[in-house]
Amino acid sequence: DVKVTQSSRYLVKRTGEKVFLECVQDMDHENMFWYRQDPGLGLRLIYFSYDVKMKEKGDIPEGYSVSREKKERFSLILESASTNQTSMYLCASSPPGTGREQYFGPGTRLTVT
Amino acid sequence: QKEVEQDPGPLSVPEGAIVSLNCTYSNSAFQYFMWYRQYSRKGPELLMYTYSSGNKEDGRFTAQVDKSSKYISLFIRDSQPSDSATYLCAMVNDFGNEKLTFGTGTRLTIIP
Numbered sequence: 001d002v003k004v005t006q007s008s009r010y011l012v013k014r015t016g017e018k019v020f021l022e023c024v025q026d027m028d029h030e031n032m033f034w035y036r037q038d039p040g041l042g043l044r045l046i047y048f049s050y051d052v053k054m055k056e057k058g059d060i061p062e063g064y065s066v067s068r069e070k071k072e073r074f075s076l077i078l079e080s081a082s083t084n085q086t087s088m089y090l091c092a093s094s095p096p097g098t099g100r101e102q103y104f105g106p107g108t109r110l111t112v113t
Numbered sequence: 114q115k116e117v118e119q120d121p122g123p124l125s126v127p128e129g130a131i132v133s134l135n136c137t138y139s140n141s142a143f144q145y146f147m148w149y150r151q152y153s154r155k156g157p158e159l160l161m162y163t164y165s166s167g168n169k170e171d172g173r174f175t176a177q178v179d180k181s182s183k184y185i186s187l188f189i190r191d192s193q194p195s196d197s198a199t200y201l202c203a204m205v206n207d208f209g210n211e212k213l214t215f216g217t218g219t220r221l222t223i224i225p
Contacts, residue, residue, distance in 0.1 A: 004156070031211050040121065042217035043157075043201065050211060058212070090156055094211065101147075102213065104156030 003027070004105035006091055012111045019078040021108050023091030031094045032074035033102065034058075034066060036087040043090065049074055050096070081112045116140050119202055119216030127224050132189040136202035136216045139183065143204040143214075146178050148187045151199045151218065160200075161187065192223045 007022035025032065034046040035058075045058030047066040055066050063085060067075045074093075078085055088109050092102040119136045126132055134148075145164055149157035161176040163169045163185075169176045175188040185204075189196055202216040 033212075040217060042119075043215040045212060048212055092156070096211070100211075101159045101162065102157075104158065106154070106156050 004091055004093055004103050006089075006105040006108050008108050009106065010109045010111075012113065013078075013081050014113055015082060017078075017081050017112075019081050019110065019112075021076040021078075021089055021091075021110070023074045023076070023093075023105055024072055025074075025091075025093040025103070026072065027093060027095075027103065028071065029093035029103075030071070030096045031100075031102075032068065033092040033094075034064075034074065034076045035090045035092065036060070036085075037090055037107070038087050046076065081110075083112050086110060086112045114139060115217075116214050117202065117204060117216045120219055121217055123220040123222060125222045125224055126192060128192060128194060130192050130223075132187075132192050132196070132221060132223075134187040134189075134200050134202075134219050134221070136185050136204075137183055138185070138204060138214075140204075140206070140214075141180075141183065142206040145205045146176070146185050147203040147213070148174075148176055149201045149203060149215075151201060153198075157201055194223045194225050197222045 004025045035043045048056045049068045065077045091105040094100045094102045148161040150160045151157040166180045173190045177186040199218040201218040203213040
């Protein structure tokens with residue numbers, strides 16, 4: 001059974017803290033994605049990685065960075081958390097090829113106070 | 114204007130009814146069209162996948178794409194309470210693009 005796991009389901013952090021969100025997939029997929037999901041705004045792509053150490057900015061990369069040192073692991077980093085980064089964060093992976101199915105993790109609900 | 118528009122609902126229908134969910138889009142380069150289902154407190158999962166125009170049926174679900182109108186639909190027949198979820202449309206062009214463009218999602222509740 002394919003699986004994408006995220007390190008935490010719920011996280012509460014203070015403004016200014018550095019936050020790490022971890023995602024691991026066991027499907028040997030080349031592509032990995034980080035999204036945030038907000039009511040009325042839907043899923044918005046933050047960053048995308050198509051190979052180890054390769055990354056590409058999505059639609060809303062400001063305030064975020066990513067790291068992909070191993071194929072199965074993709075980390076999202078909030079350098080200095082702000083309240084407007086309170087959101088549901090979803091990680092996904094997919095094999096290479098246009099429009100291939102993306103497999104999502106369960107999400108991390110991050111609250112920044 | 115967003116590239117993909119989707120009515121957020123919420124939509125409530127009685128059990129057994131036919132449900133129609135829709136998205137419109139503005140980018141004529143989109144070629145692959147998907148519907149994802151997201152249960153509460155879970156990540157989205159792929160439900161249906163269609164390439165270009167036409168219909169595709171899978172059990173109680175039918176996906177329909179009308180590229181001339183830039184309009185896609187998902188029909189659910191004999192709706193069940195277990196169909197209660199948020200449904201997101203997604204689409205991508207045909208230029209080696211790995212990134213999907215999602216609609217905002219429609220929250221659906223099937224009333225027993």
